[in-house]
Amino acid sequence: MAVEATTGAELVLTRRSFRSFMSDVFGPLLQVFLFVIGSAVVLGGIVILLAVALRGARTDIDLLQGTITILPQVIIDGMVRGFLYATIALGYTMVYGVLEFINFAHGEIFMVGAFTGAFFSAALAASGMLTTLNPVLFVIAAVLLGMAVSGLLAMSVERVAYRPLRGAPRLVPLISAIGVSLVLQDVMRMIAVNTGLGFNAQFRTPDLGQPLVLAQMPISDERTIPVSIDSRSLIFIVVAILMLIGLNYLVNITKLGKAIRAVAQDRPTASLMGIDVNRVIALTFLIGGALGGAAGILFGMRVGTINPYVGFLPGLKAFTAAVLGGIGNITGAMVGGIVLGFLEAFVASYLSLFTRGQFSGASYADIVAFSILILILVFRPSGLLGEVVTQKV
Amino acid sequence: MAADNRQVDQPPSFWALLRTTAGRGPAPYVLILAYAAIVSALLLFNPTTGLGTDMVVVLFLLLMFVIYRAPTMLAFKLTLGTILLAVVMPVFGVLNPFYIDVVTKAGMFAALALGLNVVVGFAGLLDLGYVAFFAVGAYLWGIFSTPQISNIVPGMEPLHGSWFWLFLAIGLAVGAFFGVLLGLPVLRLRGDYLAIVTLGLGEVIRVLATNLDRPINITNGAQGIKDIGRPPLFVEPVFQALGINISRVQEYQLYFYFLVLLVLALTVFVVHRLNNSRIGRAWTAIREDETAAIAMGIPLVRMKLLAFAVGASFAGTMGVIFSALQTFINPPTFDLLRSIGILSMVILGGMGSIPGTMLGAVIVTLLDLQLLPRIASELAALQRRGVPIPSWFDPAQYQRLLFGLLLIIMMIFRPEGLLPEDRRRQELHHDEPEPAPEPKTAAQVSESAQSAEG
Structure with a gap:
């Protein structure tokens, strides 16, 4: 969180200027957009080069044309994955910032968020309001509900399972967090199975509209295929961006944000300055959990069917994203999420194409994510945006 | 009494x-x-x-x-x-064949938990992907003793069951090799990063096992490998000479029971000797304070790699035994839950404590394989007699809940485990008055000094 700490360090107590306000709130977002464009251009370039290089190897279809045809779809997919990982990674990174502790149960907080949405939609469907409800209203209500439930859950988990262990050796709270993760999975399964929602819960939504056609791609002389963005993906991206703006405002402008940054920088000193450290830590869990919950709702809405173990892999990958961006660094988590999402989307789509379906891209995408985690930790443990920190003795 | x-x-x-x-x-x-x-x-x-x-x-x-x-x-x-x-x-x-099966499994998990105890308990490296090495051993014997091998090496016939004994040693070596291979890139990491990376590696092995049926069918993908070879029963003539007539299934059960007992005894012996050796003291020093250990001249990476390799080699051998015992393996057998199950045995019993780890393994296996299904069937019986117990409540289905609660409760109330090792108890309760006259820091210093001299 070192980057934020420097921007907030000025001692000007008067009203901040409009310009510094804009740069604090939208600056990190600008960086995220640069990475979105950069990832798209770099990875797109790589696959096109690969396609040109491998063109002769495949005679049955035109590899280059195939590559270019699916490219816009892959970029959109990458953005959705990227924002998913970014929103979850924020929860990891904020908690790591204040406590230097990996909240292993964060993936399950995300899963609980998704289930909250499924319960909400099931309740609406039961009362017959689901089809008549305004879709915008539905999305807003579901996201707010998921944020509230997940945020409060994260806060209570901290109170019950982590706070008693503060000051214990590092592995002790981590093991406790693994326990919390398992308990949440099974408790949610128990609830879901016994309330009629079922193990594979349906996430029903009102009609969210047709896919938005962005352009027509020519594939041969006359025929074109539409480049479209699914309405649910669009909702995902828009809500995620709004949340990131909100978070930047909260962390960089408000007094609470200043307190969080102070606790992250130096907990004992922050406590001497009159900051209630326990309260700040609890609120950090609340904010991180709320972001995870909102991501869960959006994820559930997009995939349609969820189960209690759905949080594990996104959680692990979001942690990878947080490490990739430099753990503890809020902008880094967003950037890391975007980069990881793009990499995964490209591997998932192009590995099968380039190897004639010999390797299933979707399953090897997971391996790519973990390989990135290992490579980053070995060669640049501080991440893309992190600062090099020497370990204190 | x-x-x-x-x-x-x-x-x-x-x-x-x-x-x-x-x-x-x-x-x-x-x-x-x-x-x-x-x-x-x-x-x-x-x-x-x-x-x-x-x-x-x-x-x-x-x-x-x-x-x-x-x-x-x-x-x-x-x-x-x-x-x-x-x-x-x-x-x-x-x-009664049911119980010897449970006891054999308990022994097997005790040996596995002892291997993990070397990594987690002795050297203090939290390994969440331990089951990966178990999977490597199991797939090794699974592939070589079934027609699966002819997909990889054309023309090679499946190995006869008597190769099993050699494969116990090969499993050990391959486990150690994979331990070093996976350990090399990650051992520079600090504790909590290491945990997540090993977890990722464990998942990678599982994903590979699921997907390596194309382009060459190595692992037979999600269907798993069945009809895995078993060692020949050399005791059969002995039984017949003694006039004992039991079925082949029971003979194999006894066979594996004694095999597991033997391997467990060997494991206890090796782990005990390691812990009290110069290497064991180096591991303790690394666990207590890495920086101080380096300052005392302990070769950090080599010692950590050694811990990883020793733990992995036990898992490799147990994997070979497991696949021969079950005769069927598939990728979900080696999921994260099993890693965490083994970890919870070590934590329940006491990290670093050999009797504690074995106690933990026995308790967790009994809970998992015997007590939960038993409670479930008793509840079902009560239900049939009209006692109002909700039909959805099946304790055998809630292993995760059990392991999870076990981990949280142990961490909050007794992080040193049921049968703790002395040094760890002191470490975790350093703020309370100590029964031992020697303060913690002095013990540490002398420990590090010893391992540096010895």
């Missing part, structure tokens, strides 16, 4: 009194022999499957623990333990 109840009105001295009366002279010998005789008789004369026999089996395993802690001669402990494990248990196993 009834005689001691009179002493309850003086609570502080109760245990002390029990120790002095039951722990001196011939008293412990008599008490333990009586206990052993009663439990063995109960097992051998009532070999039905039911809640009562469950309890007796638990008491039988508890007896092992009592023998271990008893203030008696070592020769007496060893003799009694050998008789109980090598005679009473197999005979009971012939009478």
Whole structure:
């Protein structure tokens, strides 16, 4: 969180200027957009080069044309994955910032968020309001509900399972967090199975509209295929961006944000300055959990069917994203999420194409994510945006 | 025990009194022999499957623990333990095959947990992907003893069962090799990063096992490998000569029971010797304080790699045994839950403590394989008789809940485990008044110095 700490360090107590306000709130977002464009251009370039290089190897279809045809779809997919990982990674990174502790149960907080949405939609469907409800209203209500439930859950988990262990050796709270993760999975399964929602819960939504056609791609002389963005993906991206703006405002402008940054920088000193450290830590869990919950709702809405173990892999990958961006660094988590999402989307789509379906891209995408985690930790443990920190003795 | 109840009105001295009366002279010998005789008789004369026999089996395993802690001669402990494990248990196993299966599994998990204990307990490296090495061993024997091998090496026939013995050693070597291979890139990482990376590696092995059926069918993908070879029964003629007629299934059960018992004994011996060696002291030093350990001249990466390799090699061998025992393996057998199950055995018993880890393994296996299904069936029986128990509640389905609660509760209330190692207890309760006169830091310094000199 070192980057934020420097921007907030000025001692000007008067009203901040409009310009510094804009740069604090939208600056990190600008960086995220640069990475979105950069990832798209770099990875797109790589696959096109690969396609040109491998063109002769495949005679049955035109590899280059195939590559270019699916490219816009892959970029959109990458953005959705990227924002998913970014929103979850924020929860990891904020908690790591204040406590230097990996909240292993964060993936399950995300899963609980998704289930909250499924319960909400099931309740609406039961009362017959689901089809008549305004879709915008539905999305807003579901996201707010998921944020509230997940945020409060994260806060209570901290109170019950982590706070008693503060000051214990590092592995002790981590093991406790693994326990919390398992308990949440099974408790949610128990609830879901016994309330009629079922193990594979349906996430029903009102009609969210047709896919938005962005352009027509020519594939041969006359025929074109539409480049479209699914309405649910669009909702995902828009809500995620709004949340990131909100978070930047909260962390960089408000007094609470200043307190969080102070606790992250130096907990004992922050406590001497009159900051209630326990309260700040609890609120950090609340904010991180709320972001995870909102991501869960959006994820559930997009995939349609969820189960209690759905949080594990996104959680692990979001942690990878947080490490990739430099753990503890809020902008880094967003950037890391975007980069990881793009990499995964490209591997998932192009590995099968380039190897004639010999390797299933979707399953090897997971391996790519973990390989990135290992490579980053070995060669640049501080991440893309992190600062090099020497370990204190 | 009834005689001691009179002493309850003086609570502080109760245990002390029990120790002095039951722990001196011939008293412990008599008490333990009586206990052993009663439990063995109960097992051998009532070999039905039911809640009562469950309890007796638990008491039988508890007896092992009592023998271990008893203030008696070592020769007496060893003799009694050998008789109980090598005679009473197999005979009971012939009478009731269900329990010997559970006990064999418990022994197998105890050996696995001891291997993980080397990594987590001795060297302090939290490894969440331990089951990966187990999977490597299991797939090694699974592939070489089935027609799967002819997909990889064209023209090669599946190996005969007698190769199994050699593969125990090969499993050890391959496990160690994978331990070093996976350990090399990650061992520079700090504790919590290491945990997540090993978890990722464990998942990678599982994903590979699921997907390596294309382009060459190596692992047979999600269907798994079936009809895995078993070692030939060299004891069969002996049994026939003795006039014992038992079925092949039972012979194999006894065979694997003794095999696991033997491997477990070897594992305990090796782990114990390692812990008390120069290497073990180096591991302790690394666990307590890495920076100080480097300053004392301990080769950090080499020692960590060694811990990883030792733990992984045990898992590799147990994997070979597991695949021969089950004759069927598939990728979900080696999921994260199993890694965490083994970890919870180590944590429940006490990280770094050998008897503790074995106790933890036995408790968790019994809970998982015996108690939860038993409670479930008893609940179902009650339900049929009209007791209002919701039909959805099936305890056998909630392993995650059990492991999770176990981990949280242990971490909050007793992070050092049920049978803690002394040094770790001091570390985790350093703010409380210590019974030991020597302060923690001094102990650490002398420990590091020792390993540097020795």
